[in-house]
Structures are given as structure tokens and as C-alpha cells.
Amino acid sequence: MKMISLNSNIKKSLLLSGRFNRSGIILVASLWVVIILVIIAVGLSHKTSVDLAFGKFVFAKSQAAYAARAGISYALREIRDNKSDGNPADVDTHYACGVNLKDGQSIEQKWKDIPLENGSHFTIVYKEQTDHGIKKYLGLADEERKININAIMPQDVGILKFLLTLQGVGEEDAHIAAASIIDWKDPDEEITDGSYGAETEFYKSQGSGYVAKNAPFDSVGELRLVRGVTPEIFDKLKDLVTVFPKEGRFQINANTASPVVIKAVVSSVVGPATNTDEAEVLSLMDKIIELRNGEDGVLHTADDRPIDEKDLPLNAKEKTLFYYLMQYHAPKSRFFRITSEGVAGTRQVKSRITAVVNQEDFSTVYWFQD
Ligand SMILES: [Ca+2]
Numbered sequence: 001m002k003m004i005s006l007n008s009n010i011k012k013s014l015l016l017s018g019r020f021n022r023s024g025i026i027l028v029a030s031l032w033v034v035i036i037l038v039i040i041a042v043g044l045s046h047k048t049s050v051d052l053a054f055g056k057f058v059f060a061k062s063q064a065a066y067a068a069r070a071g072i073s074y075a076l077r078e079i080r081d082n083k084s085d086g087n088p089a090d091v092d093t094h095y096a097c098g099v100n101l102k103d104g105q106s107i108e109q110k111w112k113d114i115p116l117e118n119g120s121h122f123t124i125v126y127k128e129q130t131d132h133g134i135k136k137y138l139g140l141a142d143e144e145r146k147i148n149i150n151a152i153m154p155q156d157v158g159i160l161k162f163l164l165t166l167q168g169v170g171e172e173d174a175h176i177a178a179a180s181i182i183d184w185k186d187p188d189e190e191i192t193d194g195s196y197g198a199e200t201e202f203y204k205s206q207g208s209g210y211v212a213k214n215a216p217f218d219s220v221g222e223l224r225l226v227r228g229v230t231p232e233i234f235d236k237l238k239d240l241v242t243v244f245p246k247e248g249r250f251q252i253n254a255n256t257a258s259p260v261v262i263k264a265v266v267s268s269v270v271g272p273a274t275n276t277d278e279a280e281v282l283s284l285m286d287k288i289i290e291l292r293n294g295e296d297g298v299l300h301t302a303d304d305r306p307i308d309e310k311d312l313p314l315n316a317k318e319k320t321l322f323y324y325l326m327q328y329h330a331p332k333s334r335f336f337r338i339t340s341e342g343v344a345g346t347r348q349v350k351s352r353i354t355a356v357v358n359q360e361d362f363s364t365v366y367w368f369q370d
């Protein structure tokens with residue numbers, strides 16, 4: 001009897017605990033469903049806000065890209081206007097490059113934060129390596145301030161060589177790269193400067209899978225294929241050389257050229273033949289820089305002046321180097337680099353386009369969008 005009542009108690013308690021377990025499982029399961037639904041809801045709302053933010057960014061990015069594009073059109077119109085109503089005797093300087101400022105107009109008014117109707121704006125600006133590091137300048141930059149690797153001839157190999165040695169590249173390495181750059185684009189298969197240059201035979205012997213181009217460079221980046229142009233050398237060349245124009249004789253604009261470019265040109269004739277040495281290169285350079293900077297002594301301000309022999313107090317040796325430089329000097333430039341930075345209205349989202357245009361026919365010879 002006792003046994004039976006014990007069994008029934010156990011059954012009862014088992015029954016109770018079973019009921020409890022079932023309702024407990026249902027409760028826990030319901031809670032999990034709620035938690036999962038909450039997680040999904042939070043996830044969805046987060047995803048929606050991420051999608052929304054991404055959508056806004058994409059919209060702002062395209063607004064910025066259109067602003068940058070508007071900047072290119074604006075600069076082209078300025079170049080065109082300057083050409084049609086400008087004084088034909090005008091020359092291009094570092095400050096007034098491609099476009100002259102109107103009376104009383106500041107360089108900021110001409111090129112900085114030019115607004116568009118939708119609230120976005122653009123700035124025409126470029127960066128340049130100076131003795132005091134990289135500086136930003138407003139306006140356009142001519143290509144004639146650089147060494148044209150398509151126009152340079154075998155007899156000018158020294159100019160390219162000095163462009164490298166003046167930047168710390170060893171004499172031998174500089175000579176190999178310079179001669180090979182000339183061989184790459186000259187139409188013949190004759191090696192420049194004996195063993196220094198490189199034509200098809202060299203590239204074949206290296207198993208490089210390509211031959212000497214024997215045609216003009218289409219881009220500065222193509223230099224990477226040339227014998228002796230190591231990544232280090234390419235880095236030192238890329239901002240100081242141009243491939244425009246692809247034809248014609250070698251010219252630079254000494255009003256705008258970087259000091260290292262002018263130094264490379266004149267250094268290539270220094271020696272007993274001209275009775276000059278390094279000291280004259282430096283003193284000539286100082287005088288040119290002083291004249292170009294104008295009275296305030298600062299480059300890229302309204303008082304900047306073009307180079308003119310009558311304004312330069314030169315001694316006989318400096319004159320020898322100066323006349324050599326003047327052979328190549330083209331004070332009016334033809335190819336202008338426009339770098340336009342577009343900024344979207346409400347958000348600080350930027351976009352940049354760089355174009356190089358030919359001022360003669362307004363053709364675009366280079367276009368790059370970041
Ligand atoms: Ca060749």
C-alpha cells in the first residue's frame with residue numbers, strides 16, 4: 001500500500017514537472033523567437049542606414065566628379081578667352097601660366113572655390129616639388145617647364161643625365177638610363193653612347209618579351225620599360241619630364257621650369273670647352289630665380305617677371321651658359337596641365353581630374369580621373 005502511494009506521488013510529481021518543463025520550453029522558445037526577431041529588425045534598420053549613407057556618398061561622389069569636370073571646362077574656356085583677346089606678345093610665367101588675370105583680379109578669385117549652382121565647387125590647383133618640399137599652387141601648369149623625353153636628341157643626352165645626377169643618382173646609372181630613354185624612342189637601332197644605351201638586341205637578350213619601341217613615348221609611365229629606369233629613377237623623373245608635344249624640337253620655358261630642369265640644361269655644357277664650371281651654374285641660377293620671383297622675392301605672386309637678358313646682370317661666363325639655355329627657351333607655352341578638384345556641396349567629398357590640353361587646337365591629349 002505504502003508502495004502504491006509512493007508510486008502515485010512520484011507519478012504526480014513527474015506529471016507536474018513534465019507540465020512545468022513543457023510550458024518552460026514554450027516560454028524559452030517564445031523568448032528566442034522574440035530575440036531573433038529583434039536581432040533581425042535591428043540588423044535590417046542598420047543595413048538600411050548603411051545603405052542610405054552609402055547612397056548619399058555615391059551621390060556626393062558623382063556631384064564632386066561633375067564639379068571637377070566643370071572645372072576642366074572652365075579652365076579650357078579661360079585658356080580660349082586668353083588666347084583670343086590676349087596680347088600675342090604675352091609670355092607664360094609661373095604665376096600667369098596659360099591665362100592672364102584681369103585687372104584687380106586675385107589668383108584666388110580666378111581659380112579657388114569656384115561655386116556651381118547646385119552648391120558644389122571646384123579649385124584649379126597643382127602640386128610642385130620645391131627646395132622646401134611639395135608646394136600647392138593655384139592655376140595651370142605648362143608642360144614646357146619639364147624635359148620633353150620625346151624631343152630630346154642623342155646630342156642632348158647630357159641634359160637627361162644631369163637631371164638624374166643632380167638628384168643624387170650615380171653617374172653610371174644616370175648615363176645608362178638617359179641614353180636608353182633616347183634609344184627607346186629614336187627610330188633607329190643604333191645604340192646611343194656605346195654601351196650605355198639599349199635597342200631591341202638588349203631587350204631580347206634580357207628575355208623581357210618586348211623590343212625597343214623606336215617611336216615616341218605615349219606616357220611618362222612607359223619609362224618603366226626602359227633599360228636602367230629603376231623604380232627609384234622613375235620616381236625622380238616622373239614629375240620633371242613630359243611626353244608633350246610628341247613631335248618637334250626640344251624646348252623648355254625657362255620662365256616656368258623648375259630650377260633642377262634649368263640646372264640640368266646648363267650643366268650639360270659646363271666644362272673646358274665653354275670655359276665654365278659648376279660655380280657659374282649656381283650663380284646664373286640665383287640670378288634667374290631672383291628675377292623670376294620679382295621684387296617680393298616670392299615665386300607665384302603678381303610681381304613675378306619673365307626672363308630677359310637686359311634684366312640680368314651676367315658676367316661673361318654666366319652669359320655663355322645663359323645663351324645656351326636661350327637656344328631652348330620658348331617663353332610662350334602650348335601644353336597646359338589642368339588639375340581640377342571638385343567638392344560636393346553639403347559633404348566634403350572630393351573628386352579630381354587632371355587633363356593636359358593643347359592650346360593651339362584645344363585638343364585634350366591626357367585625361368586622368370582619380
Ligand atoms: Ca631606337
Ligand SMILES: [Ca+2]
Pocket residue numbers: 292293294295296297298299300301302303304
Ligand atoms: Ca613674386
